[in-house]
Amino acid sequence: MNKYMEIANDLARDNLNTKVGGPFGACVVRNGEIIGKGSNHVLSDNDPTAHAEVMAIRDACKNIGSYDLSDCEIYTSCYPCPMCLSAIIWANIKTVYYGNTKEDAERIGFRDDFIYDFINDLKNNGHDLNILDLKSIDHEETIKVFEEYQKDNTNEIY
Numbered sequence: 001m002n003k004y005m006e007i008a009n010d011l012a013r014d015n016l017n018t019k020v021g022g023p024f025g026a027c028v029v030r031n032g033e034i035i036g037k038g039s040n041h042v043l044s045d046n047d048p049t050a051h052a053e054v055m056a057i058r059d060a061c062k063n064i065g066s067y068d069l070s071d072c073e074i075y076t077s078c079y080p081c082p083m084c085l086s087a088i089i090w091a092n093i094k095t096v097y098y099g100n101t102k103e104d105a106e107r108i109g110f111r112d113d114f115i116y117d118f119i120n121d122l123k124n125n126g127h128d129l130n131i132l133d134l135k136s137i138d139h140e141e142t143i144k145v146f147e148e149y150q151k152d153n154t155n156e157i158y
Contacts, residue, residue: 004029004075005099011039011052012077020044022110024052026076028060028069028093035072036060052076053084057091069093078105081112082119 001009004027011025021040028036038055042048053076061067070092078100080088088096102112114131121127127134 008075008077015039026052026056028056028072028074030072051084054087082115
């Protein structure tokens with residue numbers, strides 16, 4: 001077994017005992033060194049965003065003092081959910097190694113398919129209001145902050 005995937009899998013297995021969250025683990029690796037680890041802590045933290053990949057990214061960023069993980073890869077015990085995929089992309093990680101598939105996760109009760117369907121529906125100019133109702137309001141005022149940001153050349157793009 002790949003040594004980094006073994007660590008991600010061990011983190012997932014630990015969650016079976018600690019019950020802090022689902023059976024998911026991840027680690028972020030840079031130049032052969034683990035710079036961040038995480039396991040699912042949704043239950044213990046009462047935080048729906050505390051997925052293994054997000055926790056590993058947070059840990060890595062804290063440890064290196066940067067939000068940019070472009071020179072890193074992530075090993076995760078399961079194919080990332082849409083939120084985690086987004087976090088991985090925002091962190092500039094270009095390679096994801098995963099163990100279990102999203103279908104494996106669905107078989108044990110973790111469903112992401114409705115989120116993928118929702119995103120696909122958005123691309124086709126529609127969406128299921130029972131999942132989320134998106135409403136744009138006050139754009140004429142909120143855009144002003146963006147315009148100020150754009151004028152300030154000292155801002156970093158996140």
